[in-house]
Amino acid sequence: MRAFTKLEGGVLPIAAVLLAGVAAPLAVLAVVSLTARLPFGGVAWGSFSLDAYASLVYTHDFDGTRLFQLDYLRVFAHSVALAGAATAICLLLALPVALHIACSPPRRKAILLLLVTVPFWTCVVVQMYGWITLLADNGLLNQWLDKIGVTRGPLGVLYTDGATLLGLIYTFVPFMILPIYAALEDLDWHIVEAALDLGATGLIALRDVVVPCCRAGIAAGVGLVFVPALGTCVVSDLLGGNRSMMLGNLVAFQFADGRNWPLGAAMAFALLGAMLAGLVARRIVLSMRGRVGARYEFA
Structure with a gap:
């Protein structure tokens, strides 16, 4: 009982911080999304x-006719595509890097982990301006490629989906590497050695032993990359510009230049609801797979 009381006393401050830092702002945002907009903003x-939520579904033509809102759907699909591509590429890059770090000697491992966390030391805005300097027309990369004769004239890379994707990968790949590395640290490498002794090649051992054992780290990395990438604002704004608008830019525009706080809050909650629906669907699918597997095992 005393141990439980001490544990409860330690959890209460954390719960209070979460309530003040997460639940309270979300509650205010929920109220704003259900509030009418003033004529000149506010x-x-x-x-x-419920006009803000209705505006997500349909809009009005000049004669008052209701039209299905396709623009927001396009921005959502564009954001999901970029976030999904960034997540997939981050996973392909992070898995061999995390495996190399986990197999390195302790001293080299510490140095490699330090290099992975170096981007966290710098503001994202500063990092993106560094990429702008590198990718801009007549920038450092453009000048170097012109000098060696690869290109002639401006690259035209900046303010495109490719530049946004590059910025997303650079920003979020450490969030994929670290969870996978943490999962590989708990891996019993004797299992891998046993698989190799039984005739498995390195690729087969990686596919059938290493990857399934670090599945939890991969899932955590996917969540840590996809969700922030879907709602990012700074990366797509600085590297993509108006040609690569994402959901985060759309929400930020409604709160700033658009002066439509209820619509911006409704967009934020629609994104939150879509992510929660995806997580619930994933849990349901995994639960159904577990039940089917249990039935076959019992049979």
């Missing part, structure tokens, strides 16, 4: 309306 507190 929120009409106390006047509740």
Whole structure:
């Protein structure tokens, strides 16, 4: 009982911080999303309306006809495509890097982990301006390629989806490497040695032993990369510009230049709801697979 009381006393401050830092802002945002908009921007507190959520689905033509809102759907699909591509590439890059770090001697391992965490020491805005300097027309990369005769004239890379994808990969690949490395640290390498002794090649051992054993780290890395990449604002704004708008840019525009706080809050909650629905669907699928596997094992 005393141990439980001490544990409860240690959890209460954490719960209070989470309540103040997460639940309270979300509650305010939920109220704003259900509040009517003032004619020249701002929120009409106390006047509740579902117009913001309705604006996500349809818009009005000049004659008042309701039209299905396709623009927001395009931005959502574009954001999912870029975030999914960044997550897949980060996974392909992070798995061999994490495996190399996990198999390195302790001293080299510490140095490699330090190099992986170096990007965390610098503001994302500074990092993106560094990429702008490198990728801009007549920038460092353009000048070097012109000098060796690979290109003639401007590259045209900046302010495209490719530049945004590059920025997303650079920003979030450490979030994929570290969870996979943590999972590989707990791996019993005697299992891998046994697989190799039984005739498995290195690729087969990687596919059938190493990857399944670090599945939890991969899942954590995918979540840590895909979700922030889907709602990013700085990377797509600085490297993509108006040609590569993502959901984060759309939400930020509604709160800033658009002066439509209820619509911005509704967009944020729609994104949150889509992510929660995806997580629930994943849990349901995994639960159904577990039940089917248990039935076959019992049979």
